[in-house]
Amino acid sequence: MDRRGVRVAKHSNLMHPAVLRLVKMVTDQCNLKGIESCICGHAAYGPKIVEKLIGYGIKTISTNPDQVLKMRKFVCRTEKDIVLRNFRHSI
Numbered sequence: 249m250d251r252r253g254v255r256v257a258k259h260s261n262l263m264h265p266a267v268l269r270l271v272k273m274v275t276d277q278c279n280l281k282g283i284e285s286c287i288c289g290h291a292a293y294g295p296k297i298v299e300k301l302i303g304y305g306i307k308t309i310s311t312n313p314d315q316v317l318k319m320r321k322f323v324c325r326t327e328k329d330i331v332l333r334n335f336r337h338s339i
Contacts, residue, residue: 262290262297275304286310292319299326 261267278285286308291297298309302323311319 262294263300268300271301272304275301275306279305284308295322298322302326303330 275285277283284307285305287298287301287306288310291301292309292311293315298319299322301309303326309319309323
């Protein structure tokens with residue numbers, strides 16, 4: 249779907265449960281087969297979706313140069329939170 253298309257842009261929702269389920273299915277299969285998955289473009293701007301995708305196992309994020317520092321800090325914080333959560337569940 250072209251999120252910039254005048255007729256369909258209003259239907260574009262990267263956080264829709266069906267979209268997230270499909271992305272998770274793909275990343276799960278990639279992770280099982282040792283294939284690295286990445287996200288780029290519009291989805292790499294939103295902290296909510298980036299956090300979900302990191303949790304799904306996305307290894308690489310591509311974003312615009314003006315967003316790199318902000319996203320690096322966000323990804324670092326998100327990965328630390330995931331590690332802490334997993335550690336707490338293991339004890």
